[in-house]
Amino acid sequence: MPDAKKFLYVNRKAPYGTIYALESLEVVLIAAAFEQDVSLAFLDDGVFQLTKDQNTDGIGVKNFSPTFRALGDYEVTKLFVEKESLEERGLDPSDLQEITWEDEDADWEEKPSIRIVSRAEMADIMADQDVVLSF
């Protein structure tokens, strides 16, 4: 992809209370078709989007968290989650669902899509993009 641009989708909001998390995911699914270099950032309340065992039966709203697990099939494999944001919320990486992708260059080995990064690393990732879209 010589002309591919680096796109970062920044998620700072919790799911269900507002629609931003869901509509952000809808953008990412479409974006995957454009063969750009796609990364997702989860920081602040955005880390709540990735908690495991979400069950929305009690509130009558569609549970969209399984869609994150489909991102690997769309070749969206870089989900950066900020460590400090987790810690401030009393969460650790084991509270997040497992999201993997199959690496065709490594005999289809399953690799984790979620990468826990420090706040400083997140700042570096943000500064390394061509386009930053915020939700």
Added chain:
Amino acid sequence: MPDAKKFLYVNRKAPYGTIYALESLEVVLIAAAFEQDVSLAFLDDGVFQLTKDQNTDGIGVKNFSPTFRALGDYEVTKLFVEKESLEERGLDPSDLQEITWEDEDADWEEKPSIRIVSRAEMADIMADQDVVLSF
């Protein structure tokens, strides 16, 4: 007013960035016709609604801050502003516009409508209401 209920309109949001402050004021103006016991509370970012010298020419939005000065004519005379909220924002009472009402029981003496109260007093005011509406 033997059957009058105590209504408190709670304002915690800044003006112009969102419409809540303006639409709260629209409710208060209508409420005045119902001869209830009306109070307004300004705390947190709500204190910003009352700053003086608001000039919206540069953003093309209607300046509704003069309407606060008309509240006295509608017999809305109790505007409680929280001291701690002002202080956290680097403001003091002199940064707020003057809002007065004419007391017909005191020979139409002009009296200030804004009353600066502590956070503890604000909590007491809130606990003393029949109906609390939040904007």
Added chain:
Amino acid sequence: MSTLHTVNKSPFGDGALLSCIEHCKPGDGVLLIEDGVYGALSGSAISDAVVARAADVTFYLLEGDAKARGLPEGKLLGQVTPVGYDGFVDLVTEHDRSQSWL
């Protein structure tokens, strides 16, 4: 005479829960709903403030909202009582007024 306060925003990005905690009175109830349920997480930057106030105020959370957000039961503060929508209705009736921290 007591008030039921409802808080519907995450306390990590928004000041509503802290402001509510600083304005409620002994004997009041605070119900965490929608994104407000994150306020019930233990070991968070906000949990000490909730625990401290739980001395004289009763905290509740809307169970459906907590489950929707995948909050692990083991990580919820013991000081916060889960209720359903029916419990929400009861809380409104049991308090003299309700105040939404929007």
Added chain:
Amino acid sequence: MSTLHTVNKSPFGDGALLSCIEHCKPGDGVLLIEDGVYGALSGSAISDAVVARAADVTFYLLEGDAKARGLPEGKLLGQVTPVGYDGFVDLVTEHDRSQSWL
């Protein structure tokens, strides 16, 4: 390579400005717009954080938004430079990308 960050919410009720301050890089610009302009108030609970970061980041505010909200010029931090919508456009062109802290 630098970024123009825009912040449009009051820092007293919302965490966007602080998060932006913790994520921007030396040489970046931070433009306060809409309710974000309250972040330029001096002597506030937030002003120390802005002043500290102004050592290596340039802060701006949208002048029309500050005037609309009646912010007294004497109470604005000297570290924050006022710009108009035309200045906003220039800032976007002068930085390599822009990031909105929504």
Added chain:
Amino acid sequence: MKFGIVVSEGPYTHQAADTAYHFAKAALDKGHEVPRVFFYHDGVNVSSSLTVPPQDERHIQKNWSTLASENEIDLVVCIAAAQRRGILDENEAKRQGKDAANLAEGFRISGLGQLIEMGIEYDRMVMFGD
């Protein structure tokens, strides 16, 4: 008891209209009365007859219309808030020279006085917003 409910945010974007709906249902199930629900701010957008949510999602407007018709709830949309946001009934559309109306069945447009009345007449007021 008589409950007054206020919805202050639009459908799907915020959860307010959903939470208010579940609360209203639970109140009715417990034998309480919900004589009126008032839609203010972006809440007026709940009354749009033109929403087409995905098929696997709840239909917020229809849920409210159905609940209202089954329980004789007065669904009132604030006229000033509605006009700003493009919600019009047939009469308003004609009066404003618009060729379309979009107020859904079971909702009616009226003034803010209806909100104050709820506060005066009902036992409890509960607001759902952002």
Added chain:
Amino acid sequence: MKFGIVVSEGPYTHQAADTAYHFAKAALDKGHEVPRVFFYHDGVNVSSSLTVPPQDERHIQKNWSTLASENEIDLVVCIAAAQRRGILDENEAKRQGKDAANLAEGFRISGLGQLIEMGIEYDRMVMFGD
């Protein structure tokens, strides 16, 4: 330079649509290009033809329609976001069996690909929201 602008909140409720408008005007005044503005989330509500703001207020939808026609700006409204919120053009209204359409002049409904294209093709993207 070519600017891509995204508006993510509805008119009047949030200032986003106003700030974006003033920014777009200033960019055009300086000789930049604004080939397309994309309306997402509640931003789709800016395109409603049925808003009737008070006479002493700005008319946000008309401001955008005028700016677009004078400067050949492509005003794109996201179809998925629009359907959820009740914004339909004539075609969609027919297809969905609705008896009214409310997409204002100068706006068109299309997919999210139009947003990604802006990011790929333009020099800068600026988002206005909440």
